[in-house]
Amino acid sequence: MAGDYNEIIIVLMIDIVSFFVAYFIFDKIRNSKSENARSVGEMTIRALLSFVIAFCTHAITYQVLKNNEVPNILENQYYIYTLEYIEEGNYEKGIVSFLDIPDTYQSDEKYSELRNNLGTSIVDYTFDNLKNEGGLDEKKKSIEDSIAQLDTINYDSYEKLNIELENINKQIEEENKRKEIEEEKERIENAKKNQLVLIDKMNPTIYRTGIIIKYGLYFEPSVINNSDKDIKDITFHILHYDREGYPDKNNNNSLALYSSEESIEDVNISRYSSKLIKYSTDEKLDSDIESMHLDKDENKIKQYQVDCQAIGCVKSVTFYDGSTWNNEYYKYWLDKYKDQRLI
Structure with a gap:
C-alpha cells in the first residue's frame, strides 16, 4: 500500500508542476504580443490549455509508473490456487498451479515461501504415506515419485527422502539376496530329489x-x-x-x-x-x-x-x-x- 500512496503523490506533484509550467509558458507568449490585453477570456483559455497539457502529462506519467509497477503475487490466481491445494492436500494440482505462476513473480519472496511450503508438505506427506505402503517396492516407488515432483518445482531440500530411499534400496538388496539363496537351496534340493x-x-x-x-x-x-x-x-x-x-x-x-x-x-x-x-x-x-x-x-x-x-x-x-x-x-x-x- 505504501507503494500506491507514493505513486499518487508523484502523479499529483507532476500534475501541479506541469499545470503551472504550461500556464507560465502561455502567459509569456501572451505578454510577448501585447502586455496590455489581459481579458478574462484569454486567461480562461490559458488555464484550459494548461489543464490539457497537465492532463496529458498525468496520463503519460501514470502509464510509465504502471508499466514499471511490480505485480502483487498475493493477488495472482495461481498463487491463491496453490495455497488452496496445499490446504486440501492435493499436491498434484498444487504443483500444476504453482508452475502456472508467471515468471515475473519468481524473484518475489512470497514465491520462494510458497515453493518451500509446497515442497515441505510433499515431503511430510510422503513420510506419512510410507506407513501405509505395503512392500518395499511400493515404498521405493512412492519416494521416487515424490522426488520427481519436487524436482519439477526446483525444490531440493529433500535429504530425508534420499536417506530413506537409500535405506529401502539396501533392504531390497538384502531381500533379493535372501530370495536368491532360498531359490538356490530349492534348486539344489529339487536336483537332489530328481536324480535318476x-x-x-x-x-x-x-x-x-x-x-x-x-x-x-x-x-x-x-x-x-x-x-x-x-x-x-x-x-x-x-x-x-x-x-x-x-x-x-x-x-x-x-x-x-x-x-x-x-x-x-x-x-x-x-x-x-x-x-x-x-x-x-x-x-x-x-x-x-x-x-x-x-x-x-x-x-x-x-x-x-x-x-x-x-x-x-x-x-x-x-x-x-x-x-x-x-x-x-x-x-x-x-x-x-x-x-x-x-x-
Missing part, C-alpha cells in the same frame, strides 16, 4: 593285490538306477575323509587319494535296480576303482578301514539305447563337499 541315478552308500573293502603282496582299501559305491533304462557306462566322483570328517589327503601315505573321479564302462546296471560296483579282482572284474590306501601291513589297512569314510556322487551315465544323463546335482554336491569338512 545316485550313489546310495560307499562300502569300504580291503583287497590283497600285486605280485608283491599289498593290501588296499577301496570304497565301492552302491548305485541305484531309478530310470527306466539300462545303464552301460557310468562316471562318478568319490571324496575320502578321516574319522573326524576332515579331507583325508595324506595320512603319511603318498598313494592315498582324497578325491577321485572314476569312469567305468560296461557297468551293466538294470533299470529300476541297484548294484554294488566292486573293485577288480581275479574273481570279478567290475571296475578299477582307485585305492584309498595301499600298504604291505594288513593291520594298518584294517585300521584305515576303521578310521576312514567316503561319499560319492554320480556325474553322468550312458544308457544302452545311446542316450546320456548328466546329473544336475553333481556340481552342487562337489561345491558343497570338496575341500570341506564332512559334518
Whole structure:
C-alpha cells in the first residue's frame, strides 16, 4: 500500500508542476504580443490549455509508473490456487498451479515461501504415506515419485527422502539376496530329489593285490538306477575323509587319494535296480576303482578301514539305447563337499 500512496503523490506533484509550467509558458507568449490585453477570456483559455497539457502529462506519467509497477503475487490466481491445494492436500494440482505462476513473480519472496511450503508438505506427506505402503517396492516407488515432483518445482531440500530411499534400496538388496539363496537351496534340493541315478552308500573293502603282496582299501559305491533304462557306462566322483570328517589327503601315505573321479564302462546296471560296483579282482572284474590306501601291513589297512569314510556322487551315465544323463546335482554336491569338512 505504501507503494500506491507514493505513486499518487508523484502523479499529483507532476500534475501541479506541469499545470503551472504550461500556464507560465502561455502567459509569456501572451505578454510577448501585447502586455496590455489581459481579458478574462484569454486567461480562461490559458488555464484550459494548461489543464490539457497537465492532463496529458498525468496520463503519460501514470502509464510509465504502471508499466514499471511490480505485480502483487498475493493477488495472482495461481498463487491463491496453490495455497488452496496445499490446504486440501492435493499436491498434484498444487504443483500444476504453482508452475502456472508467471515468471515475473519468481524473484518475489512470497514465491520462494510458497515453493518451500509446497515442497515441505510433499515431503511430510510422503513420510506419512510410507506407513501405509505395503512392500518395499511400493515404498521405493512412492519416494521416487515424490522426488520427481519436487524436482519439477526446483525444490531440493529433500535429504530425508534420499536417506530413506537409500535405506529401502539396501533392504531390497538384502531381500533379493535372501530370495536368491532360498531359490538356490530349492534348486539344489529339487536336483537332489530328481536324480535318476545316485550313489546310495560307499562300502569300504580291503583287497590283497600285486605280485608283491599289498593290501588296499577301496570304497565301492552302491548305485541305484531309478530310470527306466539300462545303464552301460557310468562316471562318478568319490571324496575320502578321516574319522573326524576332515579331507583325508595324506595320512603319511603318498598313494592315498582324497578325491577321485572314476569312469567305468560296461557297468551293466538294470533299470529300476541297484548294484554294488566292486573293485577288480581275479574273481570279478567290475571296475578299477582307485585305492584309498595301499600298504604291505594288513593291520594298518584294517585300521584305515576303521578310521576312514567316503561319499560319492554320480556325474553322468550312458544308457544302452545311446542316450546320456548328466546329473544336475553333481556340481552342487562337489561345491558343497570338496575341500570341506564332512559334518
